[in-house]
Amino acid sequence: MCWWRRLQIDYFLLFMLMTIMLASFFPCQGKVKIVFQHLTTIAIELLFFLHGAKLSRQAIFAGIGHWRLHLLIFCSTFILFPIIGLALKPLVPEWMSPTVYIGFLYLCALPATVQSAIAFTSVAGGNIAAAICSASASSLLGVFLSPILVSFLIDIDNHQQIELLSNIGAILLQIMLPFILGHYWYNGLIAIEN
16 A cells, blocks of 8 residues: 555645745745636635535534534634733734734634635535534524724724625625525425435
């Protein structure tokens, strides 16, 4: 057996690492960057459309019903990670610069992306419906909670106004609408077949 197969490296992880390496040496700039932004949006919408078509209505309602999972995700995202960020403040002068620490605090106040939650849950063979519900809800909550957390974590004089409605609308259009359309498209095909 080849050494490559004995490592049992997942192809998704391999392609992610290759993409990161490629982007590190050849970052997108100018018009190419705009093209890849549109391609990324289309890929995300297609991903949610296909997940909507894949999941049954029972699986979606079962995913919504995992309240302990959702509570754990919300507490980890909006309580535990900001506390960990604050606990690392004594390391600032010696181990990291103040600018890097501020960026780290920003990351501690943000929810994970829905795409990564779905991708990692799929690779692990977990409950995709619950991951979609939890990650979507934490992203929507993050639109409101992350700016508040950042204002508490970082002492900033001039807070910029965040366009909450446009952020929520973008999340709904990019994530929820394709998911719902895919779900109803697939259920419509099943109803036609029956």
